[in-house]
Amino acid sequence: MPALWTHPEKLLLASTSTTRLMLLVSAGLAVETQNSGIDERTVEEAAALASPDPASLAGRLAAEKALAVSRRHPERVVLGADQVLACEGQVFHKPADRDAAKAQLQKLAGRRHALHSAGALAIGGQVVERFLGSAHLVMRPLTEEAVDLYLDLAGPDVLRSVGVYQLEGLGIHLFETVEGDHSTILGLPLLPLLSCLRRLGCLAL
Template sequence: MPVLWTPSEKLLLASTSVTRLTLLVSAGLSVETQAAGIDERAVEAASVHEGLDPPSLAGRLAMEKALAVSRRHPERVVLGADQVLECEGRVLHKPADRAAAHAQLKALAGRRHVLHSAGCLAIGGTAVERFATSAVLTMRPLTDAAIDLYLDLAGPDVLRSVGAYQLEGFGIHLFEAVEGDHSTILGLPLLPLLAALRRLGCLAL
């Protein structure tokens, strides 16, 4: 049987994200997962102190995740990925509860926002490839009743999304326009990742 992934051990994803795992498996990659275990808010605070902009913050978070797992498994190819949502200069995070999700959607309604997705490949505790892409999304105006209906339909899954929506599900109803690659919107720049893996000799195709 033809083999796409050439290393003897599977790609190690420094995340427990089901969405990112699904993207990788759908692309035919052999993948295992492990939580990075980093303090993302502490990394973000340090990055803000350094003056990093939102795209650079996404890259820093992806790199720190990759390095944390790579130090534990120096012989493996490790992938770290992260995503930052920027709206009018503000960085938004995953909502803590339904009330926070409602407030976040109300803030995004009728506005454009940007999703910055970044990835980093690490081997032997060293970052060997870094890449990032962005997507621009325009959310349509929404009433409080419309937001409540969406939250009822989508359920608790909204708390797993940085924008309190999942574009691959009911979240598509919230938007007027989407500009960007689908995998970028889901939090993993897949085409740049595959190009980086080819440069490292990890893919036969």
């Protein structure tokens, strides 16, 4: 049977994100995962000094993740990815608990925000490809009761999302408009990633 992935080693995803893993597997790629182990907040603080731009921050975080794992496995093609949510000049992070999730949804309600999803491919401890996708979403105005109901229905899994929503599930009820590629919203722009992998000779198709 012909193979789509042509590199002798599987793609190494520098993340334990099940959503990103499933996106890659669904696209027919041979993938393994490994936690990058980087301190994201430390990287973010350093990046903010260089550039406060949220898209640049996403790119910096993705590159640092890819490099951390690539240094441990220089023979592998390593993929780092990260997503930054920005609304009216403020960068948001994954909430620590339900109270933080509620506060974040109340800030986003009735407003337009951007999701910047960046990726980097590293080989031999060097970044060889970078890519970025951005999406823009407008959340409905939400009452406090609506936010509480959503969090009750969605459960603790939403704490794993920077936006406190999972658009592929109940999170779709929170929005008025969504502009952008679905995989970008989920945290990994697949089309630019596949283009990069073709340039590196990793795909037969």
